[in-house]
Amino acid sequence: MHAIIHTDASSPSSLEWQTTEAPCITNGEALVELHYAGLNRADTLQAQGHYPPPQGCTDILGLEASGVVKEANGATKPDGSPWNNGDEVAVLLSGGGYAQYAAVPHGQLMPIPEGYSLAQAASIVEVACTVWSNIMMTARVNEGDLVLFHGGGGGIGIFGIQLAKALGARVAVTAGSAEKLATCKKYGADILINYKEQDFAKIIAAEGGADVILDIIGAKYLDANISSLAKDGHMVIIGMQGGVKGELNIGKLLSKRGTISATGLRYRDVDDKARIVKATIENVWPLLADGTITHHIDRIVPITDAAAAHEALLNGEVTGKVVFDIPRPHAE
Amino acid sequence: MHAIIHTDASSPSSLEWQTTEAPCITNGEALVELHYAGLNRADTLQAQGHYPPPQGCTDILGLEASGVVKEANGATKPDGSPWNNGDEVAVLLSGGGYAQYAAVPHGQLMPIPEGYSLAQAASIVEVACTVWSNIMMTARVNEGDLVLFHGGGGGIGIFGIQLAKALGARVAVTAGSAEKLATCKKYGADILINYKEQDFAKIIAAEGGADVILDIIGAKYLDANISSLAKDGHMVIIGMQGGVKGELNIGKLLSKRGTISATGLRYRDVDDKARIVKATIENVWPLLADGTITHHIDRIVPITDAAAAHEALLNGEVTGKVVFDIPRPHAE
Incomplete structure (x- = not known):
């Protein structure tokens, strides 16, 4: 098969469409022919050498994709019915999405959301699983809660705003420009904070505190996030753009x-x-399926242009998701 | 009524049995005549000026007690049946246990555990509610989990060991002497660590990591506790004997x-x-009731000796609970 190969570990842009061995499936895995893959910031980190794949996982980039089941190998849907060869699927991956085939653990096959194209489906998996698992399975958003998203204008933020609103929460966001805040407002955010001009902790505290915070900043926001918490509040850190180590005031957390x-x-x-x-x-x-949450694709590009797409993302030129179109093996 | 009055804010030992106004009950409160009160380390902190009562709460010390309902005022048990005047109860308090009467929110009245004396019941409330709420309602101990208690030889530790074992967990403890560790072993602890001689984080990591940690140390143990955590582990800090502020390595926590x-x-x-x-x-x-968890009273002393009892606790002369015997109002 063909896949994007990171040919030079010292160069994040050395992403070339080359021939490589197709994956072998083992017990509990299905073989999926991939037609589209979503681009995530994590992919750019991996290309920079900062986000190694889990042990035993392929080195090929790509955390989400969509395509067609080639060998179901006994996989069943969550409702118990079988996946069949030829079924269209979206897939959550530990890596390997920038390729024509992927070996996918049975539990990571997902149906295409009703009304979604394969390109849309390929690019919603990572954000949907990330936001749901964090704000509902780790923290537990309740109706009427105040939920704070940092980086409101990013993919996680835009999705999070809509999901939290659908759950009956009030939503606050931070972002770095009036334009991004306007986008957040469009998607339903109630409290808009420009972190360059305003003290988010003060504003959130005045609103009674945040019951749930989804944070991508880490150390730099640690103390201000704790100041922003409501009683019994829960902050979930999923990124460390603002550093890895910070002072924790346990007394404040306990209060x-x-x-x-x-x-x-x-x-x-x-x-x-x-x-x-x-x-x-x-x-x-x-x-x-019912349009409560909408999903915006910025562009669909041939996967052979992966290097340029990474660069565009890193340069801040992207406002929605970038999706890679993967050439079908039989068309080559 | 009589109560222990902290007569001189600058002197932790100025605890005197004096006349004061009896509490008035409001809607949702019952009046309880107290016969026994438990002594907690938190009481000594409050006497030192470090642990102020919540707003609206009496200044009188005492977080747990037992006695007899004087005015049920409509209180019902968790099963819906009414509390009646004359019923024996244990009570969880925000303060006010060192007194002949207390106004107790209905939800904080508890039956006397089967087979327990009033003195035993008075001194089990705080530890039982603390340990259960933290290891099961905040963290969630599962069968087969490894649970680590710091200060294994203290009241929280001894109770925690027994509760965690009853829940099917493996239990590790830290303590500062062979004698205390022997006590922990007697109550069922599986892994005994002398923190003065051993590196608990190394030992716990070698055991696969702790799924739940109940910590009373705070800042001093913050990093070592994170090193000790198993994947998806949960540490709950309920004390800060080792300081309030510490460096949090978010990257390690995320790993x-x-x-x-x-x-x-x-x-x-x-x-x-x-x-x-x-x-x-x-x-x-x-x-x-069935003896799975046993409860050890070190001594029962007249509440008029509260100052001496505080001193004994602070001097490390106490190995189980100290219970205060409160003179009945009609006997004075």
Whole structure:
């Protein structure tokens, strides 16, 4: 098969469409012919050498994709019915999405959301599983809660705003420009904070505190996030764009009876991923099908242009998802 | 009524049995004549000026007691049946236990565990509600989990060991002497660590990591506790004997997908306390009744000797609970 090969470890842009061995499936895996793959910031980190794949996983980039089942190998859907060869699927991956074929653990096969194209489906998997698992399975958003998303204008933020609103929460966001905040407002955010001009902790505290915070900043926001927590609030850190180590004021955390979790999707084991995928299909897919949550693709580009797409993402030139179109093996 | 009055804010030992006004009950409170009160380390902190009572709460010390309902005022048990005047009860308090009467929110009245004396019951409330709420309602101990208790030889530790073993967990403890570790072993601890001589994080990591940690140390153990966590582990901080502020390595926490909570019982609202009391009665009281968890009283002393008892506790002269015997009002 063909896949994007990272040919030079020292150069993040050395992403070339080359011939490589197709994956072999083992017990519990299905073989999927991939037609589209989603581009994630994590892919750019991996290309920079900062986000190694889990042990035993392929080095090929790509955490989400869509395509057609080639060998179901006994896979069943969450409802118990079988996956069949030829079924269209979206897939959650630990790696390997930038390729014509992937070996996918049975629990990470997902139906295409009703009304979604394969390109749309390929690019919603990672964000949907990430946001659902964090704000509902790790923290637990309740109706009437205040939920704070940092980076409101990014993919996680835009999806999170819509999901939290659908769950009956009030939503606050931080972002770095009036334009991004306007986007957040369009998707339903109630409280808009420009972190360059305003003190988010003060504003959130004045609103009674955030019951749930989804954070991508890490150390730099640690103390301000704790100041922002409501009583019994829960902050979940999923990114460390603002540093890895920070001072924790345990006394302040205790005064809120607060909780801090730091999580990720990629290194979970297959059972854990299956649990998250199942919950996401049950709870999020209907919200995609009925349009409660909308999904914006910025552009679909040939996967042979992966290097340029990474660069565009890193240069801030992308406002929705970038999707890679993967050439079909039989068309080559 | 009589109560222990802290007569000189600058002197922790100025605890005198004096006349003061009896409490007035409001809607949702019962009046209880107290016969015994438990001594907690938190009481000594409050006498030192470090642990102020919640707003609206009496200044009188005492977080747990037992006695007889004088005015049920419509209180019902968790099972819906009424509390009657004359019923014996144990009570969870925000303060006011060192007195002849207390106004107790309905949700904080508890039956006397089967086979327990009033003195035993008075001194099990705080530890039972604290340990149950933290290891089961905040963290969630599962069968086969490894649970680590710091200060294994203290009241929380001894109770925690027994409860965690009853839940099917493996239990590790840290303590500062061979004698204390022997006590921990007697109560069922599987892994005994002398923190003065051994590196607990190394030992716990070699055991696969702790799924749940109940910590009373705070800052000093923050990093070592994170090193000790198993994947998806949860540490709950309920004390800060080792300092309030410490460096948090978010990257290390994320590599474990770890969670840190910092909690306390005293400042929770009445609904939250009622929820904890109800769960404790349902889940812990049967384990007291059938002897699965045993409870050791070090001494029962007249409450007029409160100052001396505080001193004995602070001097490390106490190995189980100290219970105060409260003179009955009609006997004076």
